[in-house]
Structure formats: structure tokens, C-alpha cells
Amino acid sequence: MAFSDFQQKLTDALREFASAELGAELAQIAAEVPPKTELGDLAFPVAFELAKELKQKTGEKQNPRAIAERIAPVLESFEFVDRVSIAGPGYINVYYDRAAFVASRSERPSLAEHGSAGDKICVEHTSVNPNKAAHIGHVRNSVLGDTFVRILRAAGHDVEVQNYIDNTGVQVADVVVGFIHLEGMDLEAIKSLDAKLAGEGRSFDYFCWDLYTRVGQEYQQNEALKENRAETLHMIEAGDNPTAELADYVATRNVECILDTMERLSIRYDLLPRESEILHLHFWEKAFGLMKERETIRLETEGKAAGCWVMPFESHEGSDEHETDKILVRSNGTVTYTGKDIAYQMWKLGLLGLDFHYRHFSTYANGQDVWITSAKVTANDLSVPEFGHAEKVYNVIDTRQSYPQEVVKKGVALIFPERGEDASVHLNYEMVALSPTAAEELGFELSEEDRSKSFVEMSGRKGLGVKADDLIDRLEKDAFAEVEKRHPDITDEEKNGIAHQIAVGALRYFLLKFTKNTVVIFDFKEALSFEGETGVYCQYTAVRANSIFRKLDENAVAEAYETISGSRSAVSELFAGEDGDGIWSLIALAARLDEAISQSVNAAEPATLARYAFNLSKAFNLFYHHHRIIDESDAVKRSVLVAAADHAKTALTSALATLGIQVPERM
RNA sequence: GCUCCCGUAGCUCAGCAGGAUAGAGCAUCGGUCUUCUAAACCGAGGGUCGCACGUUCGAGCCGUGCCGGGAGCACCA
Structure with a gap:
């Protein structure tokens, strides 16, 4: 059982107790991770809230500590709880049974099992205009999108990945x-x-x-x-x-x-839907008809937009220069991007009543197929999977497109109010800009004005940008040199493989460590760094963990778990001793992977998981420097150390995989 | 003019649904490799959380106002 299950059980019990014994209905029960291991594994500040509520009800002033005292035994009755303490003005701190928890080997029942079947989610990302090479700004979109896909899958969802081709x-x-x-x-x-x-x-x-x-x-x-x-x-x-x-x-x-x-x-992608098919298969006409039918759009007869079909948009104020309404069909009869996107969104949600034809585009090295849309029925060498028909859609798009995205979302919701605005989510993120230094390193002459700014926007039109392949090449070259320093004896092929994994880890992590609404100001030194808060640091940590297990006997891990199970009291004693909190804090953090993943899903924020991986790495390194695992002479302690390392390694490897970062055998 | 986002250490950023002494990386300075990989670890200095009021037992987080920065408000996407 994971920590998230423990928490669920405890909050349920709390809610029931508050209702039955105190007559207070708690909608949401806040729980938090105490700032220090010594303060327990889970804290409920709920007594403060109850004190306030009871005071309002009875008029009598209540002491939060006294309420906490009444709650403690309820929580203490769970077998996975070791003890409960009341701290400070009334915090209820729960300590889990460390010996019991560490004994259960952290086999991940892959969160996949939690997911309910049939709730297909569609994520659109990348969508680079197919007229030039991708630059670092495009890569932020793709890495965010791809990582979010991995996170959704780790949380048990069925996900389809689309890359729209304009x-x-x-x-x-x-x-x-x-x-x-x-x-x-x-x-x-x-x-x-x-x-x-x-x-x-x-x-x-x-x-x-x-x-x-x-x-x-x-x-x-x-x-x-x-x-x-x-x-x-x-x-x-x-x-x-x-x-x-x-x-x-x-x-x-x-x-x-x-x-x-x-x-x-x-x-990688599952489908490449193209704008040409949206046009030629008359997706727009169909959507247009539906919109006219439901009267969600109107034909403007006077004013600046005369002759255009527009969607009314009250939340934006009009002015002399700007219209309030969004034009979907131009006066010359052509459709704007926003109009086409409404039709596309409707198709994604299975609401359009039309479908594309499909053609097999290519097969990835891992065997996965990519399909592309086609205007004509084609002979299929493979059976075409069902695309679209999603319950929910995420569109990974630059925040600068928030306004048209809002129009698209509203447009779909107006036609299909039963699906509402929740069906379509704009996963928005800030742009990647260049530091003035980076722009100059690329050989661009900057104006006085640009130089005084904190960043310079990239521009495909001006050719100003860091091309993705160039950056990856440079990272691979740097990584190769580092690998060579450490492992001169291995073949170039191996070095290349490791250098590649390091380069990918560095780049993906660099783009994930910032939260979505932070403008990433690209700087070569920072992006090329392999030290500190980087993907490479996390990989290095996992490699260290792996080398411990490589040097241990094949069944040493299984034996360690057996030893622990057979000597519970000695294990409890160890955890109560001076090294106890240190070892336990690593195990406890490793046990919170599920929480990190669900937080990432709820906030649609991959950075949360990236930060978790970094913090877990730091915790492991601390542990690593504190204890000699293989050389430990005390059998019980050695077993606990092995188990702790095993818990950490498993969680870290899984977190990194979800971030799209592989762990090399050595580096 | 209107809408949205941001302002936290010298720099770049975290800070979960309002909770315990506000954190990390980089940079600076000082320590750690006959050891399971030093791409690491430990220590030190560094903060009026833009400003002011308010709500609350409790505010970096919520509300109002102001100051400063960014983005958007196309018959572009």
C-alpha cells in the first residue's frame, strides 16, 4: 500500500469522526507533509478548523489541542500507524509504522491499474509549422506535452497523442x-x-x-x-x-x-492530423452548419466586420481599435485558424459526425506506428486504429494563444453544452526567449534596445533561434567528453549511447524544471550544465544506486527483505535509533511518487514531478554519503539499508522514466 | 483603453488547498576521494517574500489599491 492510500483511509476516518462525534461536516480535509521527519509522516491541521466551526455553533471557545486529543486515538487505531502526537498549537502528527512499511517491498503495481478504462484523453502537442527546423521554443512545447502524456499514462489513463500539421x-x-x-x-x-x-x-x-x-x-x-x-x-x-x-x-x-x-x-506521436484534410473533408462546413443551427455565431452586416461570420465574445471589451467578437469566416468566405480549430476540437471529442481517412506514415524504431490523415480512402497495410472520440482533450499551446483558445473552447461548449468547457483544456505555457548573451553567441547583432532588455524573443522569420538539433548535438558532444574522462576503456559506440542518454536527460530536465508560466530565458551555460539541479544529477544518482546492486549478490535484495520480515523488533529499534530518521526520510520520500504524479496531473504541471525526482535524488545522495551499505557488518542494518536503497532506486527510476529520462548502466 | 501573467537571497527559480524556523540551484568562501562512481557531499555568508491597507487563531499564498515588468486584445497562427 502506498502513502496515498494511507492518507485516504485517515481522512475518511477523520471525516466520519467529525460528523458523528462533533457534528461537523468537513468537505475537504487538509493534510500536509510535516517539515521534518521527526514531526511525523502526515500532519492534519484540522483541529484549528474544527475549533472555529464549533465556536460558531456553540458560542463556546474551543481549544484546538483538546479537539486534537480526541481525534488522535481514532487515527492511532489503524494498523499502519505507529503513533500519533499532538504538536504545537494543535497539529495532529501521524507516524507510520516504519518497520512494517519497509518490509513490504515496493513493487509498483504500476498506477496503470487505478485508471478506469474508456476515459480516453487526447493530448495535442508539438504542432510546429512544417516549414523549417524546430527550435528550442518548439521543444519546450513537445517536452511538456510528451511528459504530460507520460504522466497521464503513469496515472492510468489511456492517451492518444496528436501532432497537428498546419x-x-x-x-x-x-x-x-x-x-x-x-x-x-x-x-x-x-x-x-x-x-x-x-x-x-x-x-x-x-x-x-x-x-x-x-x-x-x-x-x-x-x-x-x-x-x-x-x-x-x-x-x-x-x-x-x-x-x-x-x-x-x-x-x-x-x-x-x-x-x-x-x-x-x-x-513520439500516434496521429498527424493535417489542416488540408480539415479543409478537403469539409470538417469546417459541418461545424459551420452546426453553429448556424444553434445560433452561436452570426453574420455581421455592418461595421468593420461586415460580411464576416463572428462569434460573440462578451468577456472581452471592444474598443475603437479592437472588436469584441471573434471572426471565424472572413468577408471573402475563407475560414480563420480559429474556425478550423473549432471543427478539429469537435472531431477530437467525437462530436463532429465526420471522420478523416488515414494512411500509415511511418514506424518508430520501437515498433510504434504513426498515422497521418488523408483525404482519400487508402489501401491499408495495417488495420487503422480508432482515433479521436476522446472524453477530454489537452492542447499544449503557447500562452500567447490564450485568447483564440478561449474562443475555441467556448465555441465547442456552446454547440455541445452537455460536454461543457471542461472537455477541452488549454495547457498553456510561457515562451522560451533568448538571453541577450545567447543571441549574441548565435551571431546576431543586437540593437541597443534589445541589449538593455532582459530577454530577446526568438523569431523564425528572422532566423533567430537555437535549433533543437544543434543543441542536442552540442549536449551529446559535451557528454561524450565527460564519459570519455571517466570510462576511457569502453567502446565509442557505448560512449555514444551514454552521451545520448545524458544529453536527452539534460535537455528534457532543463525544460521541465521551470513551471509552465515562467518565461524560460535560454542561456547556453545553464542549458549545457551537467551539475546541480539537472537531469544529469538525477541520472547520476540512479547510476550510483544501480552500481550498489550490481556489486551485491544476485539474491541479496530478496534476502534483505526476508531478514527484515524476520526481525521486526530489531528493525523498529534501528528506526528509533540515531540513524532512524535519516533512513526513514529516504523511504518516506520514495513512497510519495504516486502523490507527485497525481499532483502533476491535477495541476497539469510536469515541473512538479521533475522537482520530485530532484529532491529524491538529493535525499539518496545524502543517504549514500552517510552509510556504507555493502560493508555494513550488522545484518539487520545492512538489510534495512539495502531495502531503503531499493525503495529509492525503484521510485527514482520510475519518476525519471515518466519524465522521459533514461538511466544508463554507467556514466 | 481592456484582459491575463509575473515581482521571493547577488543571479535563475521552487514554495502543494492559507499552516510549524521561507527553500533549492548557480555564483562566492572554506572543507571532503587508498572507499558502493567527487557529474557527488558537508559547512559559511546572503531575505523589509515589490509597497500599503484589509480578512484570519495564522498570509509569500486570499481581497482591495498602488508601483514595476511581460504577454494578449488581427478578416495571422
Whole structure:
């Protein structure tokens, strides 16, 4: 049984007691982890609240300590509770039975079993415009999304991962304009360029990155090119023409490149829904019809938005410059992104009444398949899984898009009030910006104004950004050098493998340690660090733990648990002794993994789990420096130390896996 | 103008649903490797939690006002 189960039982008992004996109905019972191990494993400040409530009821002043005294025996009656103490003005501190707990080997009944079947959750993340290489800002989105997916799965949910491909948007059009009008290329020329780049070890998405920047610069002085953009965008949206075909090739190649980048970080997808299918399979028309039917939108006949279909939006004030309502259909009849997203969200929730066709896109090295949407029915080499039909949807999107996301959420809720606004969650996070120093290290000339700012925003259009693959390459190179220092004897292949795991650990943790609404100001020194609060520190800790078990006999762990079970009183004595609190605090922290995961889920905040992994690592290192495990001569103590290390290792490895961080055999 | 977010140690950030003496990393200074990996550990210094009022037994957290910073309010996404 885990600590979370203990807490559940105790709060239930408390609630019942308060109701039956004191006549107080407690809706929520606060519980907290005491600041120090000596103060117990769980604390209830509930006596303060009860004192207040009883005073209101009876008019008599109540002493919280006296109430706490009455509650203590109730909690003490549980077999997993060793004792209860009243501390300070009336805290009820619960101490678990340490010897009994440590004896139960922490086999994780993987939280998966807690989940109820059928509550499918859909998480959309990454959704990088397929017109250039991914940069560090995109990676924050992907790492947050992927980690949240892992956390949801660890909490027992069935999750489907979607990466939306905006293959018919302005950004793709811009690169297409570059290929056609700046490079003078047709589809065949692009294909041979692609082959040539591959031969030179250069990548297509990097070429597009530079080309996109050039197009952006050219627009500023070339009006004709801007006209080409509008025309190109129109051709791409319409489909079935050479420009659209060219755009499809460019977008698809960029998707492949971006998926390769993400695969380096162990980030994978189930489905790639494309905007072209939203258009061609008439998802919008269907949603549009439903919205008109339910009168959630109206056709504007006068004012600035005359001729547009808009959704009323009262919570935002209008002004001279800004409209109150959100335009979904432009006066020329085309649909805005927000409009298309409403249709897409409805599909995700299984509310649209239409479906995509699907085509197998590729298979990952681990055997997982990725599917992509298709406008046409295709012959399937594998049976197509069911996509969409989710109970709940999380959209991992930059906080700057909060306003349109609010419109989307409201739009869906207005059409399907029975599902409400809760069905769709905008998992928003702040951007990644560059420190002025980092921008200069990338070779960008900064204006006086930029230099005085605390950060510089990245810009795909200006080509200002840290490309994901560049950063991973650099991390792998640095990690390789560190591995070589420590293990000169192993093969390069092994070194590369370890360096890769370290690089991924460093990068993922770096992006997860900040809470979502903190702007990450990217700094090379910090991102490349392998010391202190980093993923590498956590990995190193787990590696240390593993090397203990590697040096122990094969069945030493099983024997340790047997010894503990057979000598309960000696174990209790040990825990009551001078090393007791120290050893127990590690075991207790390891037992809180479930709580860290459910907190992460409830707050939709992966940083919570990242911090937990770091704190557990610190606790293990403290323990490690305090005790010699293998050399311990006292058999009982040695067994407890082995069991404590085992509890910690299991929890840490599991926490790291949930963060998408692997533990190398050595490093 | 309106909406949202932020302000905690020199720097970068945590701080759970309001609870016990406000924490971590980095940086600085001083200690630890014949040992289960020193990518580590221990110690020291460093705080009017932006300011002011209020609610509460109790406020970094809640409310109001102010100051300072950021983002958004497109027929872009």
C-alpha cells in the first residue's frame, strides 16, 4: 500500500469522526507533509478548523489541542500507524509504522491499474509549422506535452497523442514562395536538392530555415513577392495543382525532419492530423452548419466586420481599435485558424459526425506506428486504429494563444453544452526567449534596445533561434567528453549511447524544471550544465544506486527483505535509533511518487514531478554519503539499508522514466 | 483603453488547498576521494517574500489599491 492510500483511509476516518462525534461536516480535509521527519509522516491541521466551526455553533471557545486529543486515538487505531502526537498549537502528527512499511517491498503495481478504462484523453502537442527546423521554443512545447502524456499514462489513463500539421498555412506558403520565386525551383528541382543535401550531410529543414529567413527579408522590399504569397496560399488551400503538390512535398519533408528531431528526445506521436484534410473533408462546413443551427455565431452586416461570420465574445471589451467578437469566416468566405480549430476540437471529442481517412506514415524504431490523415480512402497495410472520440482533450499551446483558445473552447461548449468547457483544456505555457548573451553567441547583432532588455524573443522569420538539433548535438558532444574522462576503456559506440542518454536527460530536465508560466530565458551555460539541479544529477544518482546492486549478490535484495520480515523488533529499534530518521526520510520520500504524479496531473504541471525526482535524488545522495551499505557488518542494518536503497532506486527510476529520462548502466 | 501573467537571497527559480524556523540551484568562501562512481557531499555568508491597507487563531499564498515588468486584445497562427 502506498502513502496515498494511507492518507485516504485517515481522512475518511477523520471525516466520519467529525460528523458523528462533533457534528461537523468537513468537505475537504487538509493534510500536509510535516517539515521534518521527526514531526511525523502526515500532519492534519484540522483541529484549528474544527475549533472555529464549533465556536460558531456553540458560542463556546474551543481549544484546538483538546479537539486534537480526541481525534488522535481514532487515527492511532489503524494498523499502519505507529503513533500519533499532538504538536504545537494543535497539529495532529501521524507516524507510520516504519518497520512494517519497509518490509513490504515496493513493487509498483504500476498506477496503470487505478485508471478506469474508456476515459480516453487526447493530448495535442508539438504542432510546429512544417516549414523549417524546430527550435528550442518548439521543444519546450513537445517536452511538456510528451511528459504530460507520460504522466497521464503513469496515472492510468489511456492517451492518444496528436501532432497537428498546419500544412496549408501562411508559413508553408512563405517557404514555397522562396523555392519558386527566389530559388526558381520546381518540384523536381527541390527533390534533387533534397538528395544533394542528404549527400552532404545537411538537412532539408535547415535549408528551409535559412530560406524562410531570406523570404522574410525579401518581403520588406519586394511588394510583388508579397502578392505571390497570397496567390500561393490560395493555390495551396485549393489543392490539386502543381503548387499544392510542391507545398505538400515541402511540408511532408519538414514533418519527417521534425519527427526525427523529436525521436532523438524519445517524443513520439500516434496521429498527424493535417489542416488540408480539415479543409478537403469539409470538417469546417459541418461545424459551420452546426453553429448556424444553434445560433452561436452570426453574420455581421455592418461595421468593420461586415460580411464576416463572428462569434460573440462578451468577456472581452471592444474598443475603437479592437472588436469584441471573434471572426471565424472572413468577408471573402475563407475560414480563420480559429474556425478550423473549432471543427478539429469537435472531431477530437467525437462530436463532429465526420471522420478523416488515414494512411500509415511511418514506424518508430520501437515498433510504434504513426498515422497521418488523408483525404482519400487508402489501401491499408495495417488495420487503422480508432482515433479521436476522446472524453477530454489537452492542447499544449503557447500562452500567447490564450485568447483564440478561449474562443475555441467556448465555441465547442456552446454547440455541445452537455460536454461543457471542461472537455477541452488549454495547457498553456510561457515562451522560451533568448538571453541577450545567447543571441549574441548565435551571431546576431543586437540593437541597443534589445541589449538593455532582459530577454530577446526568438523569431523564425528572422532566423533567430537555437535549433533543437544543434543543441542536442552540442549536449551529446559535451557528454561524450565527460564519459570519455571517466570510462576511457569502453567502446565509442557505448560512449555514444551514454552521451545520448545524458544529453536527452539534460535537455528534457532543463525544460521541465521551470513551471509552465515562467518565461524560460535560454542561456547556453545553464542549458549545457551537467551539475546541480539537472537531469544529469538525477541520472547520476540512479547510476550510483544501480552500481550498489550490481556489486551485491544476485539474491541479496530478496534476502534483505526476508531478514527484515524476520526481525521486526530489531528493525523498529534501528528506526528509533540515531540513524532512524535519516533512513526513514529516504523511504518516506520514495513512497510519495504516486502523490507527485497525481499532483502533476491535477495541476497539469510536469515541473512538479521533475522537482520530485530532484529532491529524491538529493535525499539518496545524502543517504549514500552517510552509510556504507555493502560493508555494513550488522545484518539487520545492512538489510534495512539495502531495502531503503531499493525503495529509492525503484521510485527514482520510475519518476525519471515518466519524465522521459533514461538511466544508463554507467556514466 | 481592456484582459491575463509575473515581482521571493547577488543571479535563475521552487514554495502543494492559507499552516510549524521561507527553500533549492548557480555564483562566492572554506572543507571532503587508498572507499558502493567527487557529474557527488558537508559547512559559511546572503531575505523589509515589490509597497500599503484589509480578512484570519495564522498570509509569500486570499481581497482591495498602488508601483514595476511581460504577454494578449488581427478578416495571422
